[in-house]
Amino acid sequence: MELENDLTSKFLSGEMSFAEYSNEWYNMDDEEDIDDASKRNDDEPFSFSGKGMQRRRKFARLPPGLLGLMGEANLRFVRGDRDTAEKMCHEIIKQFPTAPEPYQTLAQLYEHDTEKSLQFSLLAAHLSPPDAEEWLRLAAIFKQRNDCRQEMICYTQAIADDPHNFDSHLKRIDLLDKLEAINFPINTLHITKLKCYHKIVTSLPASEGETIMKYAKLAVTQYHNNNEMERALAVMSSAYKKCPTLFNLEDLNIFLELLIGQKQFQTCIEIFVANVGVEIEAEIQTVKNSDGEIEEQTNYLNCTIPDSLPIDLKSKLLVCFIHLGAVNLVQMLLTDFLNNDVENAGDLYMDIEEALSSTGQHELAIQLLEPLVKNNSFDLGAVWLKHAECLYMLGRETDAINSFYKVLIHAPQHPDARRKLYAILEKKGRIDEALQMLEQDFKYVVNANLLYEQCLALKKYKKWEKYLEVGEALLSKTFVKFRHQEELNMACKARCGIDLIHNFRTMRGESQYHENDIHFDEDETFKFTPQEEWDFFLEMLKTACKFKKYFLMQRLTFGAMMSKSLSPHRPDIEFYCLQACMLSNDNQNAFRFIREFSQKHPSNRSWNLLNLIINFIDRNTHSKFLLRLFQRDSNNVTKHLFLGNHFLISGRYLVALKYYLEYHEKCGDSLSAFLIAITILVMAAQRTVDKHHNLILQGMAYMQTYQSLRKCDQEANYNMGRVYQMLSINNLAIEYYERALACDHVTTCEQHGVIDLKRETAYNLYLLYKDHSPVMARKYLLKYLVV
Structure with missing residues (x-):
């Protein structure tokens, strides 16, 4: 009640617009979304459920006290006391907001204000018992005002109140036609022509059979195009229940096709008997099932088919008997069916073969496939695949191999054919030929699941070079292949995804994908879990390192930085990048990673790696970085030795001597004495240095110190x-x-x-x-x- 009062007071005070108020009171359900939606009746009340009002089957009636007040308000209105009548109506609304009477009176009171009068009329219609005429009157008003949305709601409510009125259905469809012509966003109305057609079929009485059949066919066609077979069957079933005599052979064919698709074979048999003159002799037996329960089982003994029955209906009858387990009838009907010309009935051959194969009757299925593969019109990959699978299930593996090869001639990339051919060849011990069957041409769309199976097979038979090649192709599904140094810079600076790289390429005016990139099948569901991808990546790295494929290691580690599923392992991946760069002698990129690593993990090992790398690149550019690196830890004795070595190699001997002396002063070991001696003697060899003899004596003095300290x-x-x-x-x-x-x-x-x-x-x-x-x-x- 608090919510009711709050909504009413906000609307009456102007704090809420009528559209908002109406949405809160009435949240129109799209009843056409439910095929078996039934119309409302007078027993549906209003109630609050979730966010807004929804109609139930009972309508609110004013209590006796407010009913008397309502009568007084109407009397005041008739006498011309409009203000008092309005106040009385508002008082009733505050106390009982769901009653339609005060809104009806207010609509008459505001006849001079068409906007408010229409609002109150619409609210009254929402709250009143079913009255299709009122909704149609309101729809006409909204049509004049060009309010398409509210007009559509009025038509929908008129249909709900009187679903047998075909004119209301037609008006709603005409409105949709006009809206489509002006490119109105119909999806915002939550109604489509298809739903209108379905509603007509479920609403009209059986006396309107021709109309029902017309719109049932329209609905089934669109449902079929949308691949909504269950809805197509629902609308066709509704039409059949109302007017089965109007179904011609074409309609029955469509209906039976839908029933077979939903595995309602018993219903199909009933339709054959009732509509096309098929006579079936059957008996019902009581048997005990596997659970020990008693159940009835139908045994089909004999079947008489009219000669005039079209072949497509005969094939559907045969399919039904196959699924119902009528073995004796299936053999009899199949013998008769095989007399038909393959050229004209090839598609029906395939339908029956599919039913036989699905029930495990491969001996009968091969009788249908043999004529098909011999016919030039059906020399297709799909037919050969069925033929090969049937031969394999019959144990004729040699013949199955030849048929699978035929499949690959028509569809070279067919993953199922390659997978099954591999299994047969492996079983026969033809390993090299079997492994070749798993190979795919990367110029075409690639199946990732088959790639993974190929990796497992190559690993099993220790074909390591090919294993690395195929594994890299598989990881390229989530890894990035960098084109420029700038892309690698972006990947190193931020944990970005592949989308950022694609945006960067677009900004450079480049295509997001290279012509040599592998294109994977988008409809495939194969995907590594994050842990599986990480394990596979590590295995690839170990294998590449074992066989000294260092550039492959580098490509893999660089690509792994862009994988979203591997982002939790980013620190490990960066260290693997460092190792790969060092092994492949890519010292510039190695320095990029060792810089970050040495700052995050300061230790003798990281500094040794840093020193090893900077010895192979331009040394003069890294002095400032090294000074900043060791500036953080002023008590670190190792920095004197590290910096001294760096400046000695760089040719800055005085600076190197300064760091060596500081290190020797703190440590006093033989190494520092030896390094000081070498530095001084190298300086003595310089032409620009005076007092060579003094330097030589100092150098030899430190060599004597070194000799005495070195044990x-x-x-x-x-x-x-x-x-x-x-x-x-x-x-x-x-x-x-x-x-x-x-x-x-x-x-x-x-x-x-x-x-x-x-x-x-x-x-x-x-x-x-x-x-x-x-x-x-x-x-x-x-x-x-x-x-």
């Missing part, structure tokens, strides 16, 4: 010899090389075995002796360097 005599002596060899002090170089040869090996490693510098040392001695003492050079060569 490995062979390595220390070898490095001292290298330094003296660089300085051309060959006698000291030879002395230290001799000491290195006399020492034990450096260490033993489980992975690399013995780490020994004797060969390197002997080779350096060979270089020192070969010009001045060939005999000594040969001695070291033969003793240490002969393999």
Whole structure:
């Protein structure tokens, strides 16, 4: 009641328009959406249900107290006291909003205001018992006002109140014709011609048989075009119940086709007997089913068919008997049917074959298929496929293989034929030929499910190169193949989807898809789950890495960044991108990923990877990045060593020396002393540097420090010899090389075995002796360097 009062007060005070008020009171149900919708009667009341009012079968009546007030209001109106009459009507509406009487009186009170009078008349009609004439009167008014929407509602309500009035149906259809002519958005009216036709068939009495048949045929045609077979059967069934005698053979053929499509075979038999003169002898037996329950079963014993019965109806009768299990009648009727010319009845052959195959009667089905495949008119892929499947079910695998090959001649990409042919060939042990059957031409539409099955088969038989090729094609359904560096930049900066890449290509004036892109069957339902796609992606990466297909790894990892289903694994994918770039020597893109990785995961391992990559690219452009990278952690000792190495390789020796000295001051290990010595000695070799001798002395002092700190005599002596060899002090170089040869090996490693510098040392001695003492050079060569 609170909602009722609120709506009424808002409308009367002008806070709500009549359209809004009417929508709240009456939410018109599209009764034509329900085929068996029945018309309303006088017992339907109003009630609130959800959002708005819906009509029920009982109408509200004023209580005695308000009924007296309503009579007083009408009396005041007749006497000319309009203001009092209006106030009384509003009072009744506030107390009982669902009564039609006050709205009827208000419509008369506002005759001078046509808009308000029409609004109250419409509300009164909504709330009153069925009155088709009133709705038609209102429809005429709205037609004059060119209010198509409200006019349509009035016609619909007039039909609901008097569904037998054919004129109301015609007026609604005429209105739809006019609206279509002016391109009015009819979908906003929630009514179509098709619903009007269906409503005519279900509403008119049997006496209007010709009209019913006319509109039933129109409705069935449109339903068939829309593939709404259940509705088509519903409208045809309604017409048949009302006027079965008006159904000619063509109408019966359509009706039987619909019944067979819905598997109502028993109903079809009844129609054959009632309408086309078919006589059937049958008996009913009582049997116990598999659940132990007693049920009746019909056994068909004999069937007499008129000679004049068209062949298409004969075929439908045969199909019904097949599905009803009348084996003896099926064999008899099939023998008679096979006498028909295949050229003219080939489609009917297929219908019967389909029924036989669906019930497992393949011996009979092959009798229909053999004449078809021998006829040039039916030398089609679909016919050969049926033939091949039937042969396979009969165990004639060799003949089935030939038929499947015929299918591929007509439809080279047919996935079912390829799949079944693969299974037969694999069973016979013809593995290479079987695997070839799973291949698809990527120039045409590709079946993703068959691609996945091909991957499994290739993996099973260890055809790894082909497996990688097909797997990459399958993943291209959700992965992106980048065309420009700018597209890769977008993918790296943001977790964008393929739509963003397509928009970017459109902005560049490019086609979203390349001519070499694989086009997948849009009607196919095959799709990886996110976990399945991730597992398959990892397996592809491992296989590509195992067989050193590094560029394939790079394509896969780059494409995976754009897959929406793999977005939760984005950090892992970026690291795989880094690995793939390093293995394929794509150092520029590798640096893109290691930059992000080293910032997110600062550790010695990430810095080692960073150092490894920047050694192969332009070093002068990364100094600022490295300084920012290590600036965050001022207590990090490793940064001095890392930056020192970077600036040493870059040729900025003073800066490198500064970082080495800082590192040596904090750590004081042998490595830092050795690096300082090397840096100073390299600086001493520069022409632009003064006081070469002082630098050499400082460098050698740090080499002595290194020698004292390094607890490995062979390595220390070898490095001292290298330094003296660089300085051309060959006698000291030879002395230290001799000491290195006399020492034990450096260490033993489980992975690399013995780490020994004797060969390197002997080779350096060979270089020192070969010009001045060939005999000594040969001695070291033969003793240490002969393999």
